[in-house]
Amino acid sequence: MRIGGRPVAARLRAGAPRLTREVLDRLPAELPAYAALPAEELGGDIAEIVQHTVRLFADVVEGRLAACDADLAPQCASAAQRAEEGVPLDAILTAYQIGVEMCWRETTGQARPEELGDVLVLFADLLGLQRAIVAAVSAAYLEARRSLEGPEQSGRHALFAALLAGESADTVAGRTGVRPAARYLVLTLVLAAHPDEARPGPCAAIAARRKLRRIRQALDGFTGHPALTALDPGGGTALLPVDAAPDWPKVRALIAHAADAADTAITAAAALTEPTGIPDAVDRNTEVIRLIRSSGRGPGLYLLTDVLLDYQLSRPSAALAGLAGLLTPLDRRPELLLTLETYLTHGRDRRATAATLHLHPNTVDYRIRRVTGLTGLSPNRVEDLHRLNAALVARRTLGAGTPGG
CATH class of the missing domain: 1.10.10.2840 (PucR C-terminal helix-turn-helix domain)
Structure with missing residues (x-):
């Protein structure tokens, strides 16, 4: 398909970086929800999605095939992240509309009268992609909101609270309907502030939520099962279900990976225990963190064995x-x-x-x-x-x- 004497798909691919910059200029100017996002997020996650969508449109035009679920997976993941950050759904859909509009202007601005047939085909392709994006993004956003507010999340909170209270496995299962794992890796985390958290306005809250989301994603990926967490911007506790004693160098690498993903320093203490030992493990971890910080040691993962002398002398x-x-x-x-x-x-x-x-x-x-x-x-x-x-x-x-x- 050629419009303005040039292949449309090639024109879109070549212009994708510039179109992305232009879309990113418009979003904060026209949508207050995007103006509140940290600059890192606009220039990172949002920019990647804009460019992916432009290139996806080029693929649709070139292949004459509708976008499939796999093609739209990045948009769905982005919608779920925006849902966690509290960005309204209407702002997200409007952002995609701005991108679609700019792609249309880019490809048809120099159309010739004899190319009307191709313009109409392009219009149909663009409407089809927009329809698919709206449906997929809306579904992913609403599903993310349901998971944040629904009974599954409430069940995880109940399980976490029961484990912190030191209840037996049978008691926990009877009260929550969920049988706890045989062992848990108990992590106590202290999180440094991300630079964007110091910015005035809603940007700070969004940056804090983004930091916590990235840390939770890293923790969930360690065992392949959702971690039970109670985290705020300053830190908190995470319980990771495990079948056996973990490889401690891998746990250290996990903390380093989470810190890199969230772009923040993390000081962590870890212990392995059965469910009934979780309250004591949290107390020991808290003491390990106190000793680490009072001695001026840097971020990273620490075990009780790293501070045995300090721990014993602090009694x-x-x-x-x-x-x-x-x-x-x-x-x-x-x-x-x-x-x-x-x-x-x-x-x-x-x-x-x-x-x-x-x-x-x-x-x-x-x-x-x-x-x-x-x-x-x-x-x-x-x-x-x-x-x-x-x-x-x-x-x-x-x-x-x-x-x-």
């Missing part, structure tokens, strides 16, 4: 005050405390410590010698190293302050 004990007292001579030298903790965090690597603190390596050496002179303990002596680590943990536990704080 009430008469020895805590004595351990914390080992560093009392440094109370008036916060720069020495900071250097000591950074030095131990970096495995006693003087150059890494210097780079972190923006010091010369010789300054690090000098400060470590001063620590030894004031406390009598040297981090470079094996017999003193564990005592210094324990003393730092004890100080944090007793609220003696954090180095450099």
Whole structure:
């Protein structure tokens, strides 16, 4: 099919990037719901759907075949995401109408009188695609809304609440109608804010919902079963049903993948337990997270085994005050405390410590010698190293302050 002396399909494919930019310029200008979306979303997910739809129209014109369900799967997935974000259905359908209108103008703007037959065929193809898009997108949007508000979601909430209460499997099954898994991977998550969450207006709420949706998608994909979650923009708890002990490196990779997908830092603690052990696992995870954050460690996945010394020393004990007292001579030298903790965090690597603190390596050496002179303990002596680590943990536990704080 040729209009204006050029093949229509080729013209659409060649012009797809420009048409996408033009559509993206119009959407926020004409639709308040799209003006409220984060720039990342407009330039990412929405742009991909616009370009896919333009190329799909080219395929329909070239092949003279109606779009099938597989062709419209990206549009359906996008509609479900917009439903979760609270974008109104009428705004979504209007956005597609804007795209259809611009494709029509692009392909017929230079039509010649003798090409009227092809113009009419093109019009029929465009109406057919628009009809298919409206039907598929509307169905996907409404199904997503039903799943967010329907009895299945309510059942999952009831199951989650019963598991957090520590009810037995039989009690949970009898009350919710769902038998819990034999084991659960219990995740406690702390989520950093996405930059778009700092923007004024509704954009912040949309960015937060998008962040949580991407994290849930990553968690659901880990076991192939929906995760039970209670998450807000700052974090929360997720229960992943598993048949056996997980491969912990894969769980670490899961957290890294979720962080990349949501474009935010995630600090997580994990534990494996049977259903009745979930409340205790959540409590332990919460304590692990507290210890991780108080020690200044970065994002990622942590297990109880990663903080065994900190965990044990954080329990009430008469020895805590004595351990914390080992560093009392440094109370008036916060720069020495900071250097000591950074030095131990970096495995006693003087150059890494210097780079972190923006010091010369010789300054690090000098400060470590001063620590030894004031406390009598040297981090470079094996017999003193564990005592210094324990003393730092004890100080944090007793609220003696954090180095450099």
